[in-house]
Amino acid sequence: MSVRQEMQPAGAGSAAIAAPLVSIRGLTKQYGGHVANSNIDLDIFPNEVMALVGDNGAGKSTFIKMISGVVTPTSGTIRIAGEPVFMTAPSIAREKGIETLHQNLALVDVFTPQENIFMGREIQRRVLGAIPSLDHAEMRRQTISLFEELGLKAPDMTKMVRALSGGQRQAIGIARLLLDRNVKLIIMDEPMAALGVEESRLVLELIERLRDKGYAVFIISHNLEHVFQIADRIAVLKTGRMVGTVRRADVEHDEVVSMIVGGRMPQRLTSH
Template identity: 55%
Template sequence: MNQAVDAAPILSVREISKSYGGLHAVRQASIDIFAGEVVALVGDNGAGKSSFIKMLSGVMQPDAGSILVGGREMQFHSPADARSAGIETLHQSLGLVDVFDVRENLFLGRELTTTKWGVLPVIDTRAMRRRTEELLARIDLKLPSIDAKVRSMSGGQRQSVAIARLLLEEDVRLLIMDEPMAALGVNEGQKVLQLIDSLRTKGLSTLIISHNLEHVFTVADRIAVMKSGRLIDVVNTREVQHDDIVSMIMTGRPLLAKTAAPA
């Protein structure tokens, strides 16, 4: 990431709020996300993390505040709106079909077609294979075989295929993930972290919710901490220790408060 060269954030979230009835799940939360950075969002259960990202992925709308993409204010009425602004979200369900192979899963519901003898529409398997190979090369994702059914794959590979599926269109700018590694073993989680890391080098940004501070410290450039609906602070990973993050999660006080002179 080089903020000096490209200082405009791809996404600016300004004081968004969300209530469920009388419960304030998110309170005036703000963050800027820049191209090619990984931001981790951490906080206790119920802190408001999922509610926060649901507003960025168009799953629900903020009660107040604004969301800007490339400097333009957006209203996401649906996930499709967020998607057309370049924001893709990986869901825990992954949305893969077990008995299909990699190519079939990537093109599920958007199969490429061609015409036979100039008239008959037919599925263009060759073009989809080629685009699958191009995509995997573009995102540096190595899979044993693109002809393998996803049910034969490990958890990390399946998750990687689900991520690849979101990146088939090349205009994705931000990938959002809510606890992607929660169901994976240690090694499998590492593979997904490697993929996120390599996507960063291609200029893609990731906003990732994780409970696992090891993962967070491995992959994130910055860490955003939420508590009781408030986005407390966003800190540079390099400048903090695990204990600092744990303390922010627990106390809900920004890091500077720790070293501030007593009143």
């Protein structure tokens, strides 16, 4: 076994040496003879935004699917708060505080914001002697307070989500994840992909706010401009291998591009 260099956080609290929230070693996924992820090491710390970048087919989706329990690794270990976890189902990831915002958001278009947020977790009201009924007032109150926590104006509660903007829909998707108070790591797959400039800005601000609240955010993005705006660290994948992780503050845009294309760390830097 090789001696691996310990990776350190670069997030807002980088002065303190924090323990990693998620610690990944040797993670590998093979599909038949094809290696989609090869021997990947990565640490994710609380209170940081980590971006994962790489060309199409580099293995980004496969990697987040393994951390979120959608795809079972061929080999390697995933530790959460130091404990090895066999991530064999999304419910296990969720139980361990890992929530994933998928690209399609999984919202129901014809439901209102609060119906979407409480879908499958509806709050019921029991008045003595009566049949339990849905407590709409309480769900509405909690929806408004979730948006307040996110520093956002609550959406129009009477509208179906299909009538809302892309940014508002993203916010509803995120509020839905936060309803589970146990969440520690939020994974987002291309959350700005379908959004315009102004809407993207709102989502970027929202991601910063999540980081400032102490969550770890792991985000896949094709847009390096966005990545440079919000990421504390940038991890680069190429053809299934981890090229390296760099602190945003240490690198230039062009250097990240050559990591993506050339598959090598810039000579002047070591992986962080």
